[in-house]
Amino acid sequence: xxxxxxxxxxxxxxxxxxxxxxxxxxxxxxxxxxxxxxxxxxxxxxxxxxxxxxxxxxxxxxxxxxxxxxxxxxxxxxxxxxxxxxxxxxxxxxxxxxxxxxxxxxxxxxxxxxxxxxxxxxxxxxxxxxxxxxxxxxxxxxxxxxxxxxxxxxxxxxxxxxxxxxxxxxxxxxxxxxxxxxxxxxxxxxxxxxxxxxxxxxxxxxxxxxxxxxxxxxxxxxxxxxxxxxxxxxxxxxxxxxxxxxxxxxxxxxxxxxxxxxxxxxxxxxxxxxxxxxxxxxxxxxxxxxxxxxxxxxxxxxxxxxxxxxxxxx
Numbered sequence: 001x002x003x004x005x006x007x008x009x010x011x012x013x014x015x016x017x018x019x020x021x022x023x024x025x026x027x028x029x030x031x032x033x034x035x036x037x038x039x040x041x042x043x044x045x046x047x048x049x050x051x052x053x054x055x056x057x058x059x060x061x062x063x064x065x066x067x068x069x070x071x072x073x074x075x076x077x078x079x080x081x082x083x084x085x086x087x088x089x090x091x092x093x094x095x096x097x098x099x100x101x102x103x104x105x106x107x108x109x110x111x112x113x114x115x116x117x118x119x120x121x122x123x124x125x126x127x128x129x130x131x132x133x134x135x136x137x138x139x140x141x142x143x144x145x146x147x148x149x150x151x152x153x154x155x156x157x158x159x160x161x162x163x164x165x166x167x168x169x170x171x172x173x174x175x176x177x178x179x180x181x182x183x184x185x186x187x188x189x190x191x192x193x194x195x196x197x198x199x200x201x202x203x204x205x206x207x208x209x210x211x212x213x214x215x216x217x218x219x220x221x222x223x224x225x226x227x228x229x230x231x232x233x234x235x236x237x238x239x240x241x242x243x244x245x246x247x248x249x250x251x252x253x254x255x256x257x258x259x260x261x262x263x264x265x266x267x268x269x270x271x272x273x274x275x276x277x278x279x280x281x282x283x284x285x286x287x288x289x290x291x292x293x294x295x296x297x298x299x300x301x302x303x304x305x306x307x308x309x310x311x312x313x314x
Contacts, residue, residue, distance in 0.1 A: 007033045008303060010095045010110040012083050012244070014038070016285045017275025018116030019066035019078075020292030021299075026076035028300040034070060034078040035097050035106055037117070045134040049143050051286045059285065081106045083244045086113055086271075093270065111270065112299060115245060115258065116292060118276040121236035124158055124181050128209045129234070136216035136231035137209070141165065142284055145172040148231050152176075154219055156206070157235025158183035163190035165235055170197050177227065179219060181206045202227070238282050245271075253279050264295030265302075272299050 009025050011018045014036025022034045048059045067078045080103035087094050093113050097106035121139070123129050129137065137156075138144035152175040155166050163186050166178045178194065180186055182205035186194075191201045207220045218228045240256045251259045251267035257279040264272040274295040275288040283291075 005108070006092070007031050007108055007110040009033070009112050009114055009299065010035060010093070010108060011114045011116060012086070012095070013116035013118060013275070013277070014063060014067060014078060015116060015118055015275065016062065016066065016289035017118070017277075017292040017295075018114070019063070019070055020289040021114055021116060021274055021296040022070045022076055022078075022292075023066070024293050024296035025300060026070060026073035028296070029075060030300065030303065032070075032076040033106075033108060033110070034067075034076070035081050035083055035095065036067070036078055037082040037097075038080050038100055039082075045138070048285055049146065050284050051289075062285065079103050079106060083117075085247065086245055087247055112303065113271050114264075114295060114299060115242070115266075115271065115273040115277050116275045116288075117241040117244075118288075119238040119282060120241050121238050123234060123236050124156055124206075126156070126181070126206050126208060128211075129156075131214070132209055132211060132216045132231075133234070135214070136211075137234055139234050139236055140282070140284065141168050141172075141233055144233075145169065148172055148233075151230040152228060154179055154227075154229040154232030155235070156181065156219075156232065158185055159235050159237065160185050162186055162235055163194060165233070166194055166199055167197070169233065170199065174198055176200075177202050177219075177229065179206055238276075240277050240281070242277065255279075255281070257281050263298030264291070265298065
């Protein structure tokens with residue numbers, strides 16, 4: 001079991017947002033523990049793009065480097081554990097977690113908590129989808145649009161923002177088919193607008209994504225028709241990974257994302273949030289990292305304020 005002593009900050013989540021926050025807090029000489037469940041949303045993605053100085057890096061490598069940088073500070077550490085609960089205890093919080101990948105269980109007290117657990121994603125129910133996810137199929141248009149430019153692409157999804165995402169994709173290709181997989185999510189006027197841009201909406205249900213030797217070649221419909229496509233983008237359903245924080249009763253929006261002020265403060269004093277856990281949700285890695293830095297600065301200032309209040313009493 002991990003050391004039961006107190007921390008000034010426990011960061012829950014070891015992605016770009018959490019590690020960026022931890023690094024900045026460590027440099028502010030705060031005693032920091034990062035609890036990383038090691039379930040990154042980008043695990044299937046081979047290369048991450050748009051991260052200045054790290055364009056084309058593996059997301060897993062980026063996380064590894066981040067952990068090493070945080071661990072290099074004597075006052076900070078990273079552990080692999082899945083947080084089960086966070087509860088209010090006195091004027092702080094208690095965090096408990098189950099060790100993963102051989103890591104020790106965690107049971108610690110902390111003055112503040114920073115939540116950066118990101119989201120989980122549910123894909124359309126298509127059998128072979130994940131066989132091509134991270135290689136020919138992606139979810140982040142801004143991240144992977146450049147590498148897909150000029151190819152015959154598919155956009156697959158079952159959500160009401162599908163037409164908007166299709167419009168964005170026309171920046172990279174003039175050969176785009178939108179597959180709703182039988183869901184009635186593209187309005188008639190939206191379909192007409194897309195048609196004027198050369199984008200076709202395919203409303204039939206999908207049987208599977210097909211390919212040869214690991215390379216995607218098309219989309220097979222339920223009637224047996226195969227439509228040739230060289231790759232494309234998915235619109236998963238994203239959900240904030242916040243089950244462990246239920247007892248904190250934090251304010252959230254209609255989709256479950258945590259509501260914060262501009263500096264990451266949640267509705268419960270002492271609890272902060274950064275990255276994809278907060279509204280509006282999924283974002284590029286570099287944006288998440290920037291969010292972590294912003295929240296870390298506010299958290300550090302708040303802790304200084306608490307120290308001044310304590311000093312005034314003495």
